[in-house]
Amino acid sequence: MVNAQVDAMSRGAVRSSAARMRYWVSSHAVTDFYQGLVPASIPFFVLERDYSYLAASGLALAATLGSALPQPVLGVLADRWRLLWLAPAGLAVAGIGAGLAGLAPSYPLVWLLLLLSGLGIAAYHPAAGRDARRDAGGSAAAMSRFAAGGSVGFFLAPALATPVLVGLGVGGTVVFLPPAVLMAFVLWRYQLRRAQHAVAVKSAGGQDRWVPFLVLTALAVARSVVFLGLNTFLVLYWIDHLGAAPVLGGIALTAFLTGGVLGTLVGGRLADRIGKVNTVRFGCAAVIPALVALRFMPNPVWALLLVAVVGVTVNIPFAVLVALGQDYLPGRPGTAAGVTLGLAVSAGGLFVPLLGLLADRNGTQAVLTALCVLAVPAVVLALVLVAPVAADQAQPT
Structure with a gap:
């Protein structure tokens, strides 16, 4: 009887953890979709606006600089303060920057919007990685689903974006703006609900190695x-x-x-x-x-x-x-x-x-x-x- 109760509690904990991880898997897929949207849209900037290959590589550089370099710094901030809004805000900014880039009338503005999108991606990952680990409960399999969500989003970007941009032109990037705002709202509501519960976090061994x-x-x-x-x-x-x-x-x-x-x-x-x-x-x-x-x-x-x-x-x-x-x-x-x-x-x-x-x-x-x-x-x-x-x-x- 006792073993049956323990097994039932264990299965319930696994189901609860899986339900929580759905938010991180989904939001990671949406966030990294915008990371994949940038290389998918660059050929259309070249074709429609006669950007040179150098200018095109500059757009890729803007997204990379924004998404890569700030992540360790943002990770330090996420470790010092809870900043539960950071992952949802980063997701929204990633989508808004990439979505509006196709409507921007000048190259410098396109560059800045893609840089902004990259900064949103940089803001999402450290905070999301921290809180996904919290909800994974120490399971490497659960963290692998979180990582795979990002891979799926990046993979789907060219498949979904190419037909839209072929039909609407480079300005069609705006079609992909609403999913970021919607998913960011859902993730923010989830973070608020999680904040209402006490979470016991123990140091895994104490010392950083x-x-x-x-x-x-x-x-x-x-x-x-x-x-x-x-x-x-x-x-x-x-x-x-x-x-x-x-x-x-x-x-x-x-x-x-x-x-x-x-x-x-x-x-x-x-x-x-x-x-x-x-x-x-x-x-x-x-x-x-x-x-x-x-x-x-x-x-x-x-x-x-x-x-x-x-x-x-x-x-x-x-x-x-x-x-x-x-x-x-x-x-x-x-x-x-x-x-x-x-x-x-x-x-x-x-x-x-x-x-x-x-x-x-x-x-x-x-x-x-x-x-x-x-x-x-x-x-x-x-x-x-x-x-x-x-x-x-x-x-x-």
Whole structure:
């Protein structure tokens, strides 16, 4: 009888946690949709307004600067004060900036609006990462759903935005403004309801462990280089090296990103079973043979299966790195989320132009070869990682 009551209470707690995580999964998907909307809309700015490629890259830079650099600072603020409004406000600002950019009459105003959108994305992630961990109750699987929500939003942006912008022109970005405002309102109401309940938060081991966190950050940058390099050059690799039609290159990118969403979810499940550090080591090691097999597969159709496997393996550590970073900095979950979700990913993007130079000189196959090599440091860093201090996690009420 007692065991049945305990099991019922446990199932109820799991259902309650899952219900709370829905808000974070959904809001993360909506927020990162606007991160994906920027690269999806840039070609339309070039076509309709005769922006140069340099000007187009400037728009991408504005969004990246806004979303990446402020995240650690905003994470510090989120750790010092509760700022329950920060995640909803960031979501709204992300959507308003990106939504109005297509209506802006001048390049400087477009640039500033995309910078503003990036700042909104930067405001959302540290606060959301902190509060999603609060509601996840220490579950890596729950945090993986949160991370996967962002991947889904980014993935859907070009699929939803392209037909709208083709039909309405670049000004059609305004169509995507209302979802941000609506989701921000829903999330704000949820935060207010949660604020009415007492939440007992215990320090996971007490001391912040900066050396393991710095190793983890370096690993996150290395993983980001591989992921963003593939995301940037896969289509060109299919067309230029494998001799496939552009549509097959697009399918390859879709397979890679779909595998990425699956890998993020698998990583969270694995972490709850074999531990976070072991999961990171497994994912980092598994990506190397998958990448090598892809590099030497001459058939573009068969390579589609391999690129999906690469997408799975390279993303297995993604959400786990976020949760592990918060384990290393138990007193600064917002800072940890800001670095692992924002700064480390964007720092990885700084290496992509170097891969572009390599592609210009030696072809896209050289990029795939380089990525096979660049995946090795992630394995070395994963072996150096230490297990987090076992402690009670925050138990949401």
